[in-house]
Amino acid sequence: MAREPxxxxxxxxxxxxxxxxSSGYRPLIRFEGxxxxxxxxxIFIGVDCVYPGETADAEIIILSPQMFTNYLYEGMPFxxxxxxxxxxxxxxxxRIINNxxxxx
Numbered sequence: 001m002a003r004e005p006x007x008x009x010x011x012x013x014x015x016x017x018x019x020x021x022s023s024g025y026r027p028l029i030r031f032e033g034x035x036x037x038x039x040x041x042x043i044f045i046g047v048d049c050v051y052p053g054e055t056a057d058a059e060i061i062i063l064s065p066q067m068f069t070n071y072l073y074e075g076m077p078f079x080x081x082x083x084x085x086x087x088x089x090x091x092x093x094x095r096i097i098n099n100x101x102x103x104x
Contacts, residue, residue, distance in 0.1 A: 005059035006098040007072065011042060011080070011091040012055045020049040027080040027088065029062065034071065037084060039063040057094070065101060072096055073103040 013021060021027075021042070029040040042058040050056045062068065074093055081087040096102045 003061050004097060005043065006040075006062050006065055006096070006101055007060050007093050008045070008095040008097065009058055009060055009078070009091040009093050010055060011050070011058050011089055013050050013052050013089040014087075016086070017052050017082070017088040020051040022049045023047070023058075026063075027082060028084065029060075029091075030079045030081070031068065031072070032077050034068075036067070037081075038067060040080065042080075058091075059097075060091075065098060068101050070100075070102070070104050072101045 023044040024041060026039050026041045028037040030037050041061045044050060045057040047056055072093060074096060076093045078091050079087050080089050080091060
């Protein structure tokens with residue numbers, strides 16, 4: 001059974017990636033002020049794929065939510081990448097669904 005999304009975000013593919021990303025894509029995510037990366041599945045809302053240079057809203061399911069208990073907040077920026085050295089876009093959390101992750 002699929003997990004509920006942890007949060008909803010607006011994601012912007014900055015054009016470094018050459019091909020479109022399909023809904024379900026799992027890039028690495030780096031949150032501001034936090035060392036380490038996690039994987040986060042992006043399920044696009046209202047579109048099947050996002051092309052380089054485009055912006056979309058997405059439900060995000062992070063691989064290791066326990067690493068971010070009481071850490072995330074609405075409006076928080078993050079980067080996503082194909083490898084630790086290849087950023088492909090940025091995002092902003094618009095709504096937190098998993099209340100355990102919400103900064104108190």
